[in-house]
Amino acid sequence: MQLDSLYQEIILDHYRSPHHTGLADPYDVEVHHVNPSCGDEVTLRVELDGDTVTGITHESVGCSISQAATSVMSDLVIGKPVAEGMATYEKFLELMQGRGNVEPDEEVLEDGVAFAGVAQFPARVKCALLGWSAWRDATARALAQNESQDAAQQEGVSNA
Amino acid sequence: MQLDSLYQEIILDHYRSPHHTGLADPYDVEVHHVNPSCGDEVTLRVELDGDTVTGITHESVGCSISQAATSVMSDLVIGKPVAEGMATYEKFLELMQGRGNVEPDEEVLEDGVAFAGVAQFPARVKCALLGWSAWRDATARALAQNESQDAAQQEGVSNA
Amino acid sequence: MTDARTTFSSPLDLQSVRADFPILSRELAGGLPLVYLDSANSSQKPRQVVQAIEDHYLKHNANVARAMHQLGAEATAAYEGARDKVAAFIGAPDRNEIVFTKNISEALNLVAHTVGGSLKPGDEVVISEMEHHSNIVPWQMVCERTGATLKWFGVTDDGRLDLSNVDELINERTKIVSLTWVSNALGTINPIKELAAKAHAVGALMVVDAAQAVPQLPVNVAELGADLVGFTGHKVVGPTGVGVLWGRYDLLASLPPFLGGGEMIEVVRMTGSTYAPPPARFEAGTPPIAQAVGLGAAVDYLSGIGMDKIAAHEHAIVEYALEGLKTVPGLTILGPTEAKDHGGAISFELDGVHPHDVATVLDTRGIAVRAGHHCARPVHERFGVQSSTRASFYLYTTPEEIEALVDGLGFVRSFFKVA
Amino acid sequence: MTDARTTFSSPLDLQSVRADFPILSRELAGGLPLVYLDSANSSQKPRQVVQAIEDHYLKHNANVARAMHQLGAEATAAYEGARDKVAAFIGAPDRNEIVFTKNISEALNLVAHTVGGSLKPGDEVVISEMEHHSNIVPWQMVCERTGATLKWFGVTDDGRLDLSNVDELINERTKIVSLTWVSNALGTINPIKELAAKAHAVGALMVVDAAQAVPQLPVNVAELGADLVGFTGHKVVGPTGVGVLWGRYDLLASLPPFLGGGEMIEVVRMTGSTYAPPPARFEAGTPPIAQAVGLGAAVDYLSGIGMDKIAAHEHAIVEYALEGLKTVPGLTILGPTEAKDHGGAISFELDGVHPHDVATVLDTRGIAVRAGHHCARPVHERFGVQSSTRASFYLYTTPEEIEALVDGLGFVRSFFKVA
Numbered sequence A, B: 001m002q003l004d005s006l007y008q009e010i011i012l013d014h015y016r017s018p019h020h021t022g023l024a025d026p027y028d029v030e031v032h033h034v035n036p037s038c039g040d041e042v043t044l045r046v047e048l049d050g051d052t053v054t055g056i057t058h059e060s061v062g063c064s065i066s067q068a069a070t071s072v073m074s075d076l077v078i079g080k081p082v083a084e085g086m087a088t089y090e091k092f093l094e095l096m097q098g099r100g101n102v103e104p105d106e107e108v109l110e111d112g113v114a115f116a117g118v119a120q121f122p123a124r125v126k127c128a129l130l131g132w133s134a135w136r137d138a139t140a141r142a143l144a145q146n147e148s149q150d151a152a153q154q155e156g157v158s159n160a
Numbered sequence C, D: 001m002t003d004a005r006t007t008f009s010s011p012l013d014l015q016s017v018r019a020d021f022p023i024l025s026r027e028l029a030g031g032l033p034l035v036y037l038d039s040a041n042s043s044q045k046p047r048q049v050v051q052a053i054e055d056h057y058l059k060h061n062a063n064v065a066r067a068m069h070q071l072g073a074e075a076t077a078a079y080e081g082a083r084d085k086v087a088a089f090i091g092a093p094d095r096n097e098i099v100f101t102k103n104i105s106e107a108l109n110l111v112a113h114t115v116g117g118s119l120k121p122g123d124e125v126v127i128s129e130m131e132h133h134s135n136i137v138p139w140q141m142v143c144e145r146t147g148a149t150l151k152w153f154g155v156t157d158d159g160r161l162d163l164s165n166v167d168e169l170i171n172e173r174t175k176i177v178s179l180t181w182v183s184n185a186l187g188t189i190n191p192i193k194e195l196a197a198k199a200h201a202v203g204a205l206m207v208v209d210a211a212q213a214v215p216q217l218p219v220n221v222a223e224l225g226a227d228l229v230g231f232t233g234h235k236v237v238g239p240t241g242v243g244v245l246w247g248r249y250d251l252l253a254s255l256p257p258f259l260g261g262g263e264m265i266e267v268v269r270m271t272g273s274t275y276a277p278p279p280a281r282f283e284a285g286t287p288p289i290a291q292a293v294g295l296g297a298a299v300d301y302l303s304g305i306g307m308d309k310i311a312a313h314e315h316a317i318v319e320y321a322l323e324g325l326k327t328v329p330g331l332t333i334l335g336p337t338e339a340k341d342h343g344g345a346i347s348f349e350l351d352g353v354h355p356h357d358v359a360t361v362l363d364t365r366g367i368a369v370r371a372g373h374h375c376a377r378p379v380h381e382r383f384g385v386q387s388s389t390r391a392s393f394y395l396y397t398t399p400e401e402i403e404a405l406v407d408g409l410g411f412v413r414s415f416f417k418v419a
C-alpha cells in the first residue's frame, strides 16, 4: 500500500517513456547535475525566449523517481514564463518536504501530484528534486547570459 | 593522609633545596625536556667519564614533585656507572607505574622511596619522571658522541 | 565576607540544574563530594544528552545521507536535525552554513588550510597573545607554508587585548584576523564586533574562536559580524568528538575542500574529482553522527534553560569567585580582576606553591581545577609565569563550591607552610 | 535450494549475539521486523558499547592528559586504556603506534598529507580502481599539490585486482602504494602481504585501508607487513566519531604534524612551536574521548566472541548469500561470485530495476540494503554500471535474513513486472 502510493502508475509510465529526452540543439545553457550520495546524473539543456522557457531536453541515468520527476518537470515548465516555472517548483518542493502532510495542488502540479508519496520516503526526495535543481540552475545561468548579451548589444558592443 | 603520603618531608626538603642545580661547565651534553601537558621544563647537563656518570647539573621550573625527583635522581646517579643508573631508573619507573602496589626497594632507590605515594596520583607520575627522561636522553647522546669521538681518534681523524 | 559574596543571586534554580548532571553527585575516592571547577576544560553532560546518544545508537543507528532505508532516513533526519538546532542556537541565517567537525581545533585547521591556502608572501595574519594553541599553531603552520607573516595583538597588564596599535596591526596587508572571543586562560571577553569591523574595513576576514563564548554567552553569528566562527561540543554540555564551524555561505562556497573522501564529493573519476557544495564539501567520511545528535540535545538543553540566564549566572559566579579569591593572601589573579567582560574562568598564582601542587592538594579535597598553561603558553610567558592554576565555572556551579575553593586554597597555604 | 544453503553452519550462537544488539529487535513502520543488511555501511552497536559510553559520560567525564584531578585521571586512564585495547586487538607492537582520528577518512588524509607532503614531480602513488573514495580523493589532492603522478591497478572481470602489470605499476618511482584490504563494493579480499612485499622491494611505503577488514578478519598488523593501516570505529560495532591510524613507530616519528592545536605540541611560542612525539603529535585538540572508550568496549566485545569465529561466520553467510542470490533471475553479481577471499558485502544488479527502486521496495519489507555507488564510483564505471544494490553482513546476520532478501528480490521483480 505504502509502495503503491510511492510508485503510482503515472510515475512508472513517465519512467518507462520519459518526455523530452535526447539533447536538442540549439540551446542556451547545458548543465550536468548529480546526486552524489547515490550517483544519479542528469544532463539538461534549456532554451529561453525572453522570459519564457521554450525548450528543455535532458539525458539522465537514475532511478524511476528521478527519471519520472525530470520528465514531469519538463512537461510542467516548457512554454511557461520562468517565474511561473519557479512558482511551480516552490509548490513541488513544499510537497516533497511536507512528510506527507501537504495536500498537493493538482491545478499547478498536474502529473506532479503523483509524487506526493515520495515525501514519505525522505531518502528519495533528493531523487525527485534532481531534475528540478538542474533546470533552476540552467535557467538562472541562461537569464544571466542573455541579460549580459542584451546589455552588450545595447551598448553597441558585440561579443565574439 | 593521602596527601602526606604524596608530599613526604623528604620531597618537600628536596623541593626547597634541590641538589646539583646551576648548570656546570664542562659537560658532554645538554638537553631541554618539557612536559607539554603542564609546562614543566628542565635543562640538564651530563658529564661522563667512560661509562661513569661524573656529573649532572640542572635548572628547572616546575612543581615540587618534578623538582624533587630531579634532585633525588641526580643524587642517585652521580658517580655510578651508566648501566646502574639505568637499572635504578627501571626500578623507579616500576614504582611509579605500580599504582601503589609495588614495594619500593630502599637499597636501590634511597630517597626515591619517598615518591611511592606519587604512584597513586597518575597525573603526577609524569612530573616525577621528567628529570629522569632528561637524564636518560642526555646520557644516550653523550655515549653516542663519546663513542664516535673515540672511533674518530682511533682512526686518527680529528673533529673540529 | 565581602558584599558581592553575601549578595550572590542567580536566575537559575541550581538544585534542579544539578539534578540533571548525575556526575555532580558522584562520590570521589575517600567518600568526598565532587567540586568540579574545570568546565572551561570540558563541561559535564546532563542525562538528556547522554540519553539522546543512547537512543540514537539503540534505535536509529545507520549511516547518513547515503542510506535509503528507514533507519538511514531516521539517522539522517537526526543528524540533519542537529544541524538545524545548532544553526538556530547560534543564529545562523542558513542551516547549510553549519559544518560539523571533530572539535574546534579541526575547525580552525580547516579555516587555516582553506582560507589560508591562498596566502602569499607579504600577506599578514593577525592573532593575539592570549590565543589557545589551537588558534596559534594552525596559523603558524600555514604562514610557514605560504610565506605569509604572522602578527599578533599583545595583552595589557590587566589582561585585555592591547588595542593601542590596532590600526598598525590591521592594515592593508592583513588578510585574516583570528581571535578568541572569550579567553580560556584569562577569562577576558574581547570586543569582537569592533574588531570584525576593523578587519572588514581593510578587506580581511574575521575568524572567531568561540570555544569559550558559545557555552556562556547568547550568540548570534549574524549580528556578530564575523565571517567564520568555531566552537566545540564538549564544552557546551555536549559530547566529545564533535565541533562546529559556522561560515557565511558565500564564503564557504568559495573555499576549496579540506579533507577528501566519502560524502564531500560530487563525481569521482580516477582521473579527477569534483566536490559537493557546503556543508558536505567539508565533511569527508562518515561524520560524527551520534555526536551531532548529542550536540543537538545539548543546545536544546541550554536553550531550554536560556542562554541569557546562563550568562547571568556565570557573571554572578565569576563576581563571587573574584571577590572570594581576593581574600586569599598571596594570590595573584592573571587577567582582569573585575567581573565586567569576564568569562567564567579565572587563572591565578599562589605565592610559594607551584600550580600542580595547588591542584593536587585541592584534588585531595575533591576540588577539580586545572594547573599548567591551559593550552595557552604564550599568555603565560607574557605575564612571566611558567604556569597557573585555573578555576572555571558553568551553569551548575554553586557559591558553596566557590567557598570550598577559597577554603581549599587556605589549606594549601598552610600545608605548604606559606601561610 | 542448493547445497550451500541447506548446510549453513556458523560457529556463533546467533541468538545470543543478536540479544546484545537491541536495535535488531526494533519494530519498523507498519510493525515490520528489521532485516539489517547494511553493515558494511555502518555496523550496529551492542549494548555493552553504548553502556561504556554512558558510564564514561555519567561517571568519569573530564578532559584527558591535561587534567590533574581524579576525574581527569580516570578519563585519561579510560582513553589511554582504549589505546592499549586497540593496539592489542590489531597486534600493534607498541601502543604509541595507535593514533585516534575521527574516522578512517581522516586517517587516510593524515597519511596523504604527511607522507605525501614530501612527494615530488616524477614520484608515483599507486592505488586501485576498487578503492573507496576516501582512499582516492586524498591522493588525487596531494598529487595535484605536489606534482606527483597517481597510478592505479585495474580490476579484472571477476572483480579481483588486476595484477598482470604489477611490476610495471610498482616501480622505482613508486613512493606509496595504498590499497583496500577488503573492497566495500565488490567484497574482494586483496593479497596485501604480497603487495606490501612488492612495495617494499622498490622502497615504497604500503598503506592499507582496512575499514572493511578489521571488522571481519583477525588482524595482526605486525605480520601484515604494511607500514600504515587505518580503520573506522563505526564499522567494528563501535561509535561514530572515531577512527584509528596504526603506523610503524619510527615512521610516525619521522612525519611532520597534520593538524595543529592543543595536545600535539611540545612548546608553543608566538614565534614558532615544537611538536610532541607520536601519537600525540597527530591528535590535535580534545580527542574523541568517549568515542575511543566506546571503541575499546567494541574491540573487547569482538575479542570476547573471537575474531576467528566472526570470520568463519562471515564466510558462511557470504557463501549462503551468494548461492541464494544466484537463484534470482536477472541478477548479476559485481565482483567475485565465489566465497573464497570474499568479504561480507555483495553488490549486484537486477535487470530492469534501478538499484534505488530495489532498495526502496526492499525497505518497505523491512530489509535495509544500500543502493548507489557505495562511495566507490570508479569501480562501478569500470563495470559499466551507474550504480548497484549492496547487501552486507556481520556477526549478527542470520541465514533467515538472507532468505528474506532473496524472497524480497523476487517481489521486487514482480512489482516492477520484470518477472
Ligand SMILES: Cc1ncc(COP(=O)(O)O)c(C=O)c1O
Residues within 6 Å of the ligand: C261, C262, C284, C285, C286, C287, D040, D041, D103, D104, D105, D106, D132, D134, D135, D180, D182, D183, D184, D209, D211, D212, D232, D233, D234, D375
Ligand atoms: C573500504 C572503505 N574505506 C573507507 C571508508 C570510509 O570510512 P569512514 O566514512 O568511516 O571514514 C569506508 C566506509 O565508508 C570503506 O568501506
Ligand SMILES: Cc1ncc(COP(=O)(O)O)c(C=O)c1O
Residues within 6 Å of the ligand: C040, C041, C103, C104, C105, C106, C132, C134, C135, C180, C182, C183, C184, C209, C211, C212, C232, C233, C234, C375, D262, D284, D285, D286, D287
Ligand atoms: C579558547 C579555546 N579555543 C580552542 C580550544 C580547543 O578546543 P578543542 O580541544 O575541543 O578542539 C579550547 C579548549 O580547549 C579553548 O578554550
